[in-house]
Amino acid sequence: MKDTFPREGRERLERAEDTQALGERIGRAVEAGDVLILDGPLGAGKTTFTQGLARGMQVKGRVTSPTFVIAREHRSLVGGPSLVHVDAYRLVDAGSEDPSGALDSLDLDTELDEAVVVAEWGGGLVEQIADRYLLISFDRTTAVEEDPESEARIVEWKWVGRS
Template sequence: MRSSFPRAGSRELGTAEETQAFGEELGHALEAGDVVILDGPLGAGKTTFTQGIARGLQVKGRVTSPTFVIAREHRSTVGGPALIHVDAYRLLGEGSSGDPLGELDALDLDTELSDAVVVAEWGGGLVEQIADAYLVIRIDRETAVLRDPDSEARIFTWELVRA
């Protein structure tokens, strides 16, 4: 990850557009081999954030939740790294072999993980096995609602973790 993006921090984002803009900012800073874990409840904005990352990376294809396909690969339009968007919950969930690396490898992706940016929704337990360093982003949608029940804001907190 380029040094232009802070290694740790927190932001409150009030709309889906702000969430995508923040994702785009991160996408501009990501490099091949970078791994991002997105942690948050259903409906927190993980896929919306990943759509912004995709814009920043300038990759092809519509970014949607990988829930049913487990992983989607989006190729670069500018010669940069591909985006591999993974639903680690399904990869690690019921019916899995207990070998997340084997399961990810079995997806037969066209791009080596070291040549791509991997964004894993629900990625705890997987990413630690595929990267020496990764960015953990936690999305909190409850705190803002406790302050204001009409709020749609999410609080994004992130930290670069070195294994």
């Protein structure tokens, strides 16, 4: 990741548009070989974040949840890395004992070290294939406890592993 974005941080995001904007800022800073693991409950904003990430990376294709296809590849419109959007929960659910084999078996048209990989539900799987990754955690509980009408989420990120 380029040094234009902080290595770790925390933001309270009031609306879905704010979540996309954070994703877009990170998308402008990621580089080929970066791995992002998105952690948080169902409906916390992981796919919404990835939509912004794709916009920042300037890749083609509509970003939707990869739940039914396990992974989607979005090619760059500007000669940058592709975005590989993975539903790692489905990979684990498929029963693969070899995480690198599970990702390789997706038959993607790109080398993963030449792309940015973003994995929803990636904990416990994707970090086994990467020396380092950006862990992005989505918290909806805290904001709702403070205000039950809140749509806010608190998003924290940090690099984990060897740099």
